[in-house]
Amino acid sequence: MKKLLIASFDMEVGGVERSLISMLDNFDYTNYKVDLMLYRHQGDLLHLLPKKPNLLPEISPYSTFRKSIGETIKDKQIGIGLSRVLSKVHAALSKKIKRIDEPGYFQMQLMWKYALPLLPTIDTSYDIAISYLWPHYFIAEKVNAKRKIAWIHTDYSNIETDIEMDLKMWNRFDHIIAVSEACRDSFLRKYKELETKTSVIENITSQEFIRKMGEKKIQNPMQDDDRFKILTVARLSHAKGIDNAIQALKILKEKGINDIVWYVVGYGGDEDILKELIAKNNLKEDFILLGKQTNPYPFINACDLYVQPSRYEGKAVTVTEAKILGKPILITNYSTAASQIENRVDGVICDLGAAGLAKGIEEILCNQELKNTLMNNVKNKDYSNSYELEKLYKIISLL
Template structure:
């Protein structure tokens, strides 16, 4: 998209989305494949010859161009607008296994930006520690803005029926092996066996759905470890459960943790990615390592230690203050304005 502020023009977007005739795909499978092939070919041409979309379609005369994620680095750096200042933005853990095929190109591209923004302090620290010789452009850590009012409104849309008087844990995330749901299910089964009744609702879909479904049957927890699939609005479940749990092996700066803090829900989470920047152990949440014993102990603690849970709930009442959206917007605006003046 393009934003104009006074005499400053900012461009942030990707080539190809303006092709409305390609956005409205037919239901005919053969024609749909042809349309997809045509779109792919057109996008390939746009990337090879960026001057075509920049001058004929986007009319790119922006003062500043922003790549809001690493998948957009190539498009922004290859822009035919050589006069614009380029900003790169990284939210991902550079050591994440699935990211590795893209890492060599990302490392080549980062120094080419005029300015660079990291989505969390942890994201920056991991990059610097892993690649200490990488030359970074001027940079800053800016957290994601949180739509506080929208989250509260969505959370109040309905009250889910958990069909139990036992404690309920909720987790929201993609069903991927690194999300730790297999480990969580095994811990859940042990807790039940040891006399700590509770239910867990997992909201999300992914490639691990079948494996997790089979495991729940093997462990006999089909009715207490509920795989709900994807939901348009998970917030009522987060708001009305007793606890939230994130058992991930790795994360970046997960928005769902910020959202859950806004909803003042006690959280158990692995201390990975940018999560320790948001959660203070035994103050406004509970941090653990990616370890079954620690996960078991934390869940047991939440179910049995009312004093600790009450303390965390009291401290969560001030959660909104740590997400100052105006401060975030001002920081980005200042970067853009100062960069355009160079």
Template sequence: MKILFVAQNFQMGGIQKALINTLKEVSLYKHYEIDVFTFGEGELMKDIPPNVNVHTGNLLLQLIATPFAEVKMRKNVWHLMLRLLCMIVVRLIGSNHLYSILLKAHRNDRVYDIAVSYFNDVSHNYFNQGTNLFVDKFVQANRKFAWIHTDPLKADFHYDRCVETYKNFDRLLCVSEACKQNLINFLPQYKDKIQVVYNFFPIKEIKDLAWQYTPFEKGTIDLISIGRIENVTKRFHLIPLLCKLLKDSSICHFRWRILGNGPDLLQNKRLAFELGVDDVVEFVGECNNPYPFIRQSDVLILTSAYEGYPMVIGEALILDTPVITTNFAAAGEQISDGQNGFITSGNVEDLYPIIANVIKNTDKLQRMKKFIEENQYTNQKAHEQLVLEFDAK
């Protein structure tokens, strides 16, 4: 069976990591022959299994699939000028037209059994698009799948665009039951196409990498948050505010480490300094192997406004680290409230007392860790879901 996965890029990110994990799983099936077409590249390219055939877009496609900040960091004037030119052109003719022109050049004659558009196409972004368009218009396949990684209601999916885009797809695969239900509510005419395939996790690899080094000396209570540092969806700016409330309540015996990079990093560092909490908040930056940090921490805290099925929660549970999370759509599919973590409404007033209570009552942490150890995370359900969809006749 010939299967094509289409990706925007392999930069560090949740969807990219989910794709890497999916490729590692499906490449183990001997009856699957896997191709990947990626518009751009990125540091996660090295993690693609060796038996997967990888094809990359031409220079222009690579540039528009690469975050602008990353292109600037390369200090290649020619690449920067081309990227700026693309930004001008897309405002003149629209991103759909530009992608159509660029993607048409990558059409080939190969016929696939399944072609998968693995990335969300959020219509109000100029770039970060095109995988649905490519699979729909420029790939020959017996069946076409689109993977949905987020809550379509919270992520502001464009209704008319989705109706038009998904009409030629045979399956819309959601990463959680909650996202599936929200997509059915959003696109009821496509309810028979909508199914669930959970994210895969390389469990043994995560556990091995977690012991690769010791990132810090254990303190009284060590908290951790991980993700792209942008405040609209990930809301990392709440962390200095929460630390201020904790310190004002004389709770100072903790350290909150934040792993990741992004456009709001400097703003959040400045906020931590202005609030006088830079002694308890540590901005670690980008980290290729975050698992030792997760293993060594007492609690992972997710502050996101919305999520699909966040990889970092599964990774924390694999490493026996309890989780405090906001109440995104699928939170209850990963967290049993009060057993392996806590689910909060997500506002500061709700997050603060739960975090404070956990810091002051470490026996609760130990009970949660024991529960996690006794209920080990597995990929069994995801395997069943994927095989059901891929091998269906």
């Protein structure tokens, strides 16, 4: 029996975390002994973790990566706290000098680079170690394993990273897995030399679980709202394009389309900025942030249209989940969009930005035939894909 380690950050509400739960639910525990390393034992999805993998005890220095600098220093992790300050200053300077639009990913790289000498190495040896969420420095540098695998969940062509620093890390892995062909292609445009060890395994989807969770009775203001209800489930960040969604709703209102409301399930660092933008555009009653929700599926069930307004994605888990729940879907034309939606068959792909979103929403709103087509084409399709794990087992056997 092979001994595996799978590592991720925590179990806060998010698509990557839900896909991890689905993968662990469907894993082959007869042939693999699985240890799960979460840097921090925190998150509303923690209770959904299956019991079969062995959850390792939390290691204090690693838990700091989901804490503020103040919390880190309060926990007496002074060195790591100072490394975080250094990475923040370094990233801020680079933003000005190199004119980086979104330095968050670069800052995260620096955070790990400066903290690595202060982090303990894991004593246990493994046959296979899997890093499920970037940055992958923990598995690359602090775990003793015969073979190492890293997962890609985002569109790397749209994020600013130090390529040389990243390549040193990627070269410590024997195999790299992307969650879609488009995600793999965008990664290889940046890291062409890694092509021979990069392949695709789709996010594992449990159709039965999603439909069951969608029927749960929860407090949901959408149920009593008679307006045309748009929903987005996403992190409140620049990448997810919620600011463009607000502007799109403003455009629709200015055109006289008033019987419409946009709900967003999610949380994140841009919340205050988005609230200001909502107020500035007089949309407090029409663009509603529902915050963090452990179970997003009853909200998807209650919407009339699911919209993914992202600037970039690897493969949005929520889009597949909306298909499973039989919803018409609109997504922006981010670089990996065609891997998620067949345009005007199981969803509509609109132009990036507020104007494109507004145009796409208006068309679906006014074209009942199109809306019915989208719903009928997803209604009876089977989106379960636990067979995707066979690809992982084959990769492991060949390493």
